[in-house]
Amino acid sequence: MTRYQYLANLLAERIEQGLYRHGEKLPSVRTLSQEHGVSISTVQQAYQTLENLQLIAAQPRSGYFVAPRKAQPPVPAMSSPVQRPVEITQWDEVNTLLADHHDKSLIAFGSGAPDVSQATLKPLWRELSRLVQHNPCAVLGYDELPGRKDLREQIARIMLDSETVVVAEDVVVTNGCHSALAIALLAVCKPGDIVAVESPCYYGTMQMLRGFDIKAIEIPTDPQTGISIEALELALEQWPIKGVILVPNCNNPLGFIMPDARKRAVLSLAQRHDIVIFEDDIYGELAREYPRPRTIKSWDIDGRVLLCSSFTKSIAPGLHVGWIVPGRYRDRVLHMKYATSSTSVPAMQMAVAAFIRDGHYHRHLRRMRQIYQHNMEDWTCRVRQYFPCDICVTRPQGSFMLWIELPEMVDMVCVAKQLCRLKIQVAPGSLFSATGKYRNCLRINCALPLNDKNQEALRLMGEAVSIALE
């Protein structure tokens, strides 16, 4: 962090804490320069940064003042989806979205890609390159069905961070979290079965259910505490539900972390109704809090939680290294892994195992948590600035996704089409529902720093939404 960034952060914190009140005059540039032993221009840069963030305002010939507090937009309310099992549609829309991610001319706010440009990933490439040159036979040969033991051992090790106590034998490596969830679903469910999901629910998960002819029942979900246990219980009493898919840590798209008490409550509900929990922890490592939040799996005593995760968000998507802790379904999961994909790429597994073993993984993770937190604050600030004031915005407790709820009358599907002509791609909320909800919502990816290009795109987005409101 440069000096001016450090100073800007310090001042922002003081404003946040109320040490400088709203409307109050800030110390002069000269005073601050002497107080912190930094140059005049450093202080000026720091003030400029805060001004850009609209935390302070310059008054000509009088100095800098703390800006009047702009009310933080409220968090969206608990969702209230239609609570009956439905078949999922919208494959064409998702397919188009996926294709757009790779259109280099578009700014892809709709993608789920993490930032893979950080220097903390360098040891990973070096390891990959070393492996290919020095161990070609292992790299080119077949892998074991459960995945490489060295990697499974490292996975078991990092899972301790979430108080999830497993050994290498409990872990089955997959080609990513998507594969992991697919295998878990195929191991437990048959076509026609019903699975409960949070609402809104990640479109990839929904399209997977569609692919396997599994019906989804959408359960009301609170953007701050997660799935409604009461609504889930009601649904379990009414329908023959096989399991529930949950993203309890840094939920996609809502960003919440379920409080521990609620995690335990949902598990004991699953026990009472003898259903399975498919726990998607793909974003769990990117939680802001330290130590990272616990998994539901960490309380699982009868093996009914199938924990699915991957290094897609915490390291890089191109690795395609994920895993399942399948509990009591280990044999079925191995069989379905064999049926769907046989084994996984050894090179990537070996590289990730070394990356963790040598301490690079935790270093990288610490850095990414900071970066994402910083970027999320920047982006949220800009959304507040550019979007109309009657919106709700989530307050994610980790990862890099923002969910924005616009007034009912805004049809984001239409707005998204208009934005596409401006070379801006967003994920309209409707993709996150099987029953046509959330047409007035959108999810945006805040993984990358807010450069001029992104900022201008965000401004245009706000403008398009404002026009739709007129």
Next chain:
Amino acid sequence: MTRYQYLANLLAERIEQGLYRHGEKLPSVRTLSQEHGVSISTVQQAYQTLENLQLIAAQPRSGYFVAPRKAQPPVPAMSSPVQRPVEITQWDEVNTLLADHHDKSLIAFGSGAPDVSQATLKPLWRELSRLVQHNPCAVLGYDELPGRKDLREQIARIMLDSETVVVAEDVVVTNGCHSALAIALLAVCKPGDIVAVESPCYYGTMQMLRGFDIKAIEIPTDPQTGISIEALELALEQWPIKGVILVPNCNNPLGFIMPDARKRAVLSLAQRHDIVIFEDDIYGELAREYPRPRTIKSWDIDGRVLLCSSFTKSIAPGLHVGWIVPGRYRDRVLHMKYATSSTSVPAMQMAVAAFIRDGHYHRHLRRMRQIYQHNMEDWTCRVRQYFPCDICVTRPQGSFMLWIELPEMVDMVCVAKQLCRLKIQVAPGSLFSATGKYRNCLRINCALPLNDKNQEALRLMGEAVSIALE
């Protein structure tokens, strides 16, 4: 090829062609040395090689003589499986076999692994290592759903060798041929459906059907010409069969190449009965004949053939790069690819695309065809030597698998267990049937050269079989 190998091959060919008759004296070492302009020791080495192959015999103080022709063992007869749809079992047995492939203390004759130790693969590692260092963002990012365009273009190019005319848009990249077939099956079939298979049929395919709750009907198959069209037609008239899985080129495990006329006949049968053909071409590039044999897909005019293949056998398993040409099922296949695995590893795709583009692929393929042909001949020769004489052995027209049929009374499942104690692993024939057939058969992998260790293992195998016969 060294001089003595060249000379040995030349002499072996002449013996094969009858230019030197059985029992006839061969030219003296000195004569041959002068005739071919090579050293005495080169000729001695060549003769030694032929003696090892039991093609010639040395008679002290008289020179070398062509060995009396030992009758080639006959090819197994057409199989006659039970022709009704059955559920597949034996997952535990296959799981054990898969685990054994990785037991370093075992000699794994039962695996399907190709030889990945050849120098012609070097450009592939170099490319991989280069990519990782110079293009980390592409390597670490998400791939497109249908797979990288540069790779799909190269795949379309090499498919011309089998007269299969496709463009990049017709190709969907997968994580290997196993994934390709899984996606193809999921795109076309539902649980409870019936699919016809050749008999014997690769156990991986059968376990995939089991995983997806698809029933198999085993169709009589001739070890030299492939599936019986008549028996398939009969089955189609009797049962609501959804499709047929065929490995028409270098069949696994039988090694045949279906004659073109039969390929066309099976396609027109599929058209008449409106069923799908799942064509597994994974070994097709390793055919001995030049140009390589055509695919059934090459005659497909209404998109009912889903061609599945990969570089697993032709380059290396560790790449996990395969593909489908899904014909009329493209959209379903893309959806099922998304549902089961989302996207594939970009690094491996980029490396393979460059390997093909720069001409290394065809060079490697030419070399591997020669090597496998040579090894297969060696192994067949030794099987003839070490196994009892009343066996049948396939005459594979490519790839590196040998299928041996022993007298009915031999139970290879028992023998395999005994061999396991001797640290030798084989694939008993019973794994290749859903109805308990082929217990007296085994498949052995002849990809690697017949070194002393393999030779001794093969001798022990022959001994174990002989004991089982007593």
